[in-house]
Amino acid sequence: MPAVRSGDSLQSRSATRSKDAPNKNLPSPPELLKYFPIYEILICTACRHAIKPGGVARHLKDIHRLQNEQRRPYTLYASNFALKAPEDVSSPPDNEFPMPYLPLEQGWRCRAPGCDYLCASIKRMETHWPSKHGSKGNPSHDWTPAPLQTFFRGNSLRYFTTDGPNQLKPSSQSLPNASGCIQKMRHSYRLDAVDSLMLEHYFYSSYKSFSKRNQTEKVWLNVVADLASCHQFLIHGILACTALHMAHIYPLQRELYVLRAYTHQDTALPLFRGELEHPTPQNCDAIMAFAYLLVVFSFATELDNGQNSLLLINDTADGPKENKFILPQWLHFIRVGCEMLDQVWEQIERGPASALADAWEIELDVGDSKIPYLEKFMCFIPEDGSWSEKVISVYRDGASILADAFAYMKSETIKPDVSTWNILGLWCVRLDNEFYDLIFVRHPGALILLAWYCVIMKRMELCWYFGGRPARLIASITDALDTRWHPCIKDAADQILGS
Numbered sequence: 001m002p003a004v005r006s007g008d009s010l011q012s013r014s015a016t017r018s019k020d021a022p023n024k025n026l027p028s029p030p031e032l033l034k035y036f037p038i039y040e041i042l043i044c045t046a047c048r049h050a051i052k053p054g055g056v057a058r059h060l061k062d063i064h065r066l067q068n069e070q071r072r073p074y075t076l077y078a079s080n081f082a083l084k085a086p087e088d089v090s091s092p093p094d095n096e097f098p099m100p101y102l103p104l105e106q107g108w109r110c111r112a113p114g115c116d117y118l119c120a121s122i123k124r125m126e127t128h129w130p131s132k133h134g135s136k137g138n139p140s141h142d143w144t145p146a147p148l149q150t151f152f153r154g155n156s157l158r159y160f161t162t163d164g165p166n167q168l169k170p171s172s173q174s175l176p177n178a179s180g181c182i183q184k185m186r187h188s189y190r191l192d193a194v195d196s197l198m199l200e201h202y203f204y205s206s207y208k209s210f211s212k213r214n215q216t217e218k219v220w221l222n223v224v225a226d227l228a229s230c231h232q233f234l235i236h237g238i239l240a241c242t243a244l245h246m247a248h249i250y251p252l253q254r255e256l257y258v259l260r261a262y263t264h265q266d267t268a269l270p271l272f273r274g275e276l277e278h279p280t281p282q283n284c285d286a287i288m289a290f291a292y293l294l295v296v297f298s299f300a301t302e303l304d305n306g307q308n309s310l311l312l313i314n315d316t317a318d319g320p321k322e323n324k325f326i327l328p329q330w331l332h333f334i335r336v337g338c339e340m341l342d343q344v345w346e347q348i349e350r351g352p353a354s355a356l357a358d359a360w361e362i363e364l365d366v367g368d369s370k371i372p373y374l375e376k377f378m379c380f381i382p383e384d385g386s387w388s389e390k391v392i393s394v395y396r397d398g399a400s401i402l403a404d405a406f407a408y409m410k411s412e413t414i415k416p417d418v419s420t421w422n423i424l425g426l427w428c429v430r431l432d433n434e435f436y437d438l439i440f441v442r443h444p445g446a447l448i449l450l451a452w453y454c455v456i457m458k459r460m461e462l463c464w465y466f467g468g469r470p471a472r473l474i475a476s477i478t479d480a481l482d483t484r485w486h487p488c489i490k491d492a493a494d495q496i497l498g499s
């Protein structure tokens with residue numbers, strides 16, 4: 001997106017330009033004017049609406065006050081494109097809504113059978129009903145909130161909206177009363193039109209993307225829907241993660257959805273922390289479900305802002321020594337929050353969300369099959385005595401857990417349904433605090449094991465919120481490690497980078 005957003009700012013920039021020098025602040029023609037061949041329209045990204053055919057020069061002159069000379073590159077560029085008259089432009093299909101560069105407005109849609117009327121104000125709807133349908137109309141069922149956009153403004157303004165993500169066919173497991181459920185939540189949480197759209201997306205698609213296991217898929221669909229209707233923090237957590245999922249699927253609308261995601265997460269977190277301090281049989285399942293969403297949110301946003309936290313440790317923390325590193329929220333929850341759920345843990349294990357609790361606690365019965373892995377990891381300990389006894393002991397524990405994980409994954413290779421949470425549960429969740437201390441100080445032993453753990457994490461790579469992470473992580477580990485250790489991680493790197 002160009003930096004210039006309104007006609008005014010573009011105008012003032014061009015007004016202050018020196019007469020001869022080309023104005024560097026002006027967006028280039030392709031930045032200012034976006035062509036959409038499917039609709040045959042040209043959108044002015046500064047004004048955020050489409051320009052009528054034959055109207056480009058006039059638009060640049062009247063709205064942006066560009067001189068003849070300045071206009072030339074833009075008109076030349078625009079002359080490449082065939083443009084349709086406003087009345088001939090068709091509305092975008094559901095999967096292209098909302099269109100990028102156009103503002104999204106909250107509006108209303110008439111629900112009378114066969115009537116497609118859309119408007120931006122309730123007053124207009126109140127006039128529409130008597131004039132078109134002969135009665136006053138009942139606000140509770142005769143119209144409904146709808147997200148609106150329009151290509152053109154002025155006389156050619158014509159709103160369009162979406163029927164929701166219909167292109168995503170509900171799966172066989174789909175909630176039988178999804179629309180009733182959406183309606184209820186929309187009402188009780190006063191969701192606006194975009195949030196309602198996202199909630200629909202959750203029920204048709206996003207819930208499946210949080211899990212690969214059938215068992216947990218059902219939980220995300222049925223149980224979580226139920227829980228979210230009585231726990232506000234959970235609905236905001238769901239909307240935050242769904243917004244990130246949509247940002248991933250619809251990159252042109254990324255900004256809009258990412259902003260929504262942060263807003264929902266900011267609302268959810270204080271509520272979640274409050275509930276976590278007082279776990280009860282009523283809220284414990286919702287807390288468990290939210291903890292899962294924390295993982296999705298943390299991973300997806302970390303990918304989004306290109307943070308490099310070596311997966312487990314945020315580097316930026318400075319402060320008192322006892323707080324010298326900060327675990328990511330999700331990991332902090334598993335290590336500390338789970339203890340807070342101690343009194344209600346049995347309740348969770350017997351309850352509707354038990355499949356979620358199980359995933360953290362896989363039984364690893366790998367027997368002797370771990371030995372070759374453990375032997376390999378133990379060979380990395382240098383013989384020159386440069387690692388203290390204490391460090392070696394912490395390293396051995398970490399290596400032993402990782403060897404279990406490798407043996408387990410090997411036995412599971414034919415099963416494609418190992419979930420994100422299983423994989424996190426295999427190692428990061430089981431490690432001692434001392435091991436995290438070693439990662440924090442970039443101890444070579446800890447980094448070597450972390451590099452090998454990337455091989456296991458590669459199994460999660462197809463997850464939308466995880467993509468590319470193992471390769472990036474191993475690259476930063478390679479940077480952090482002195483070259484003398486590189487032979488210890490070479491095989492791991494080869495497996496991850498596929499060479």
Ligand SMILES: [Zn+2]
Binds near residue numbers: 045046059
């Ligand atoms: Zn404009």
Ligand SMILES: [Zn+2]
Binds near residue numbers: 110112115128132
């Ligand atoms: Zn109507």
